[in-house]
Amino acid sequence: MLHINPNRLLNDLDELARIGATADGGVSRLAFSAEDVAGRAWFEARVREAGLHYDRDGAANQSAVLPCANPAAPTFVVGSHLDTVPNGGRYDGALGVLAALEALRTIREAGLELPVHLEAINFTDEEGTILGEFGSFALTGYLTDDKLATPRGGREALIEGMDRLGIDFLSAKEARRRPSTLAGFLELHIEQGTRLEQAGIAIGAVTSIVGIRSFWLTFVGEAAHAGTRPLDERKDALWGAADFIQQARHMVRERFHPGVVNFGQIAAVPGAFNIVPAEVQLALEFRHGTEDHLNEMEIYLLSLAEQVARANHLTVRIDPVSHCTAAPSDERMVRAIVQAADQLGLSHQRLMSFAGHDTQTMSLITPSAMIFVPCEAGISHNPREKCAEQDILNGANVLLQALLIAAT
Ligand SMILES: [Zn+2]
Numbered sequence: 147m148l149h150i151n152p153n154r155l156l157n158d159l160d161e162l163a164r165i166g167a168t169a170d171g172g173v174s175r176l177a178f179s180a181e182d183v184a185g186r187a188w189f190e191a192r193v194r195e196a197g198l199h200y201d202r203d204g205a206a207n208q209s210a211v212l213p214c215a216n217p218a219a220p221t222f223v224v225g226s227h228l229d230t231v232p233n234g235g236r237y238d239g240a241l242g243v244l245a246a247l248e249a250l251r252t253i254r255e256a257g258l259e260l261p262v263h264l265e266a267i268n269f270t271d272e273e274g275t276i277l278g279e280f281g282s283f284a285l286t287g288y289l290t291d292d293k294l295a296t297p298r299g300g301r302e303a304l305i306e307g308m309d310r311l312g313i314d315f316l317s318a319k320e321a322r323r324r325p326s327t328l329a330g331f332l333e334l335h336i337e338q339g340t341r342l343e344q345a346g347i348a349i350g351a352v353t354s355i356v357g358i359r360s361f362w363l364t365f366v367g368e369a370a371h372a373g374t375r376p377l378d379e380r381k382d383a384l385w386g387a388a389d390f391i392q393q394a395r396h397m398v399r400e401r402f403h404p405g406v407v408n409f410g411q412i413a414a415v416p417g418a419f420n421i422v423p424a425e426v427q428l429a430l431e432f433r434h435g436t437e438d439h440l441n442e443m444e445i446y447l448l449s450l451a452e453q454v455a456r457a458n459h460l461t462v463r464i465d466p467v468s469h470c471t472a473a474p475s476d477e478r479m480v481r482a483i484v485q486a487a488d489q490l491g492l493s494h495q496r497l498m499s500f501a502g503h504d505t506q507t508m509s510l511i512t513p514s515a516m517i518f519v520p521c522e523a524g525i526s527h528n529p530r531e532k533c534a535e536q537d538i539l540n541g542a543n544v545l546l547q548a549l550l551i552a553a554t
Pocket residue numbers: 227238239272335503
């Protein structure tokens with residue numbers, strides 16, 4: 147069975163981690179920054195050195211390409227992102243790109259003839275320094291004018307950053323590819339959670355990337371004197387919100403496992419020690435792996451809010467904020483990962499990703515899935531992010547085998 151070259155991959159990870167290295171062992175290689183430019187130049191040199199074809203599209207996505215004999219064949223893409231969050235870790239993204247490059251080098255050296263072209267990709271700005279999943283949105287045709295008009299890092303920063311990478315709005319749109327030119331997509335990534343580590347499992351086959359829905363809930367009661375109004379006669383909006391938080395947490399745990407719910411912000415109005423809160427605005431966000439589950443969660447959570455409001459002599463106003471669709475993996479790709487892990491004698495488990503990745507965008511136009519490997523204590527987006535050598539090598543070998551299974 148074909149295996150990747152362990153020392154070459156580990157050495158690549160070490161070298162790349164020096165670009166943008168921070169004093170505490172982390173990495174700051176923000177998309178569009180000088181460090182990003184340096185990391186990209188380093189990656190390009192590795193691709194050329196390996197005798198692979200180097201390509202860069204109008205969104206500055208960088209690729210190593212190993213063509214097959216048939217020019218009309220579709221391309222199977224593997225990869226992730228080389229950009230990091232500020233003071234992030236060495237493995238988030240980098241592992242997926244460098245393991246993809248290593249898989250292609252290994253296949254090339256073995257002289258394997260596949261029926262598809264292979265491509266190892268570094269997606270631009272996955273982390274959202276300026277826009278988030280910029281490269282995969284461009285490649286899939288989802289880089290809309292809306293997204294370009296109001297990037298979270300600001301339009302000026304986007305224009306300046308694109309200029310630094312030698313791209314512009316027009317070229318970014320031209321990075322779009324037709325689904326018929328693609329054979330599939332696989333991404334290797336650290337789990338950024340503790341499920342694999344706690345279960346002692348080597349490989350996670352990601353069945354879905356969760357969808358996210360968020361709402362503002364405004365509980366409305368009546369302001370009153372905090373001393374003179376008897377407790378039983380109050381219409382305290384915060385009591386309603388607090389009740390709702392407790393009951394919603396219980397409900398999601400009991401009924402919607404492994405779905406999650408969060409209340410990330412709360413504000414009481416008028417907001418004083420001596421006034422019973424008249425209004426409370428509560429940020430509600432919940433996540434699950436399928437749209438069916440999300441629909442059911444939405445019905446249950448919003449009707450619970452209404453029920454709790456009534457029980458507390460309040461009303462509740464519900465304002466939708468955002469809606470990010472769940473991205474189920476392609477079952478054939480998931481089975482390829484499971485089969486690859488079996489062939490390598492590695493334990494595996496199916497699980498959902500509760501964080502966003504380029505895979506969710508790629509899954510909109512081509513059969514896609516992700517491979518997770520454990521990372522220590524689930525720590526990520528942190529200089530202390532750590533992926534054990536054995537897990538790095540396991541993940542890269544599963545990526546290689548799964549690619550060979552899925553591409554043939
Ligand atoms: Zn990542």
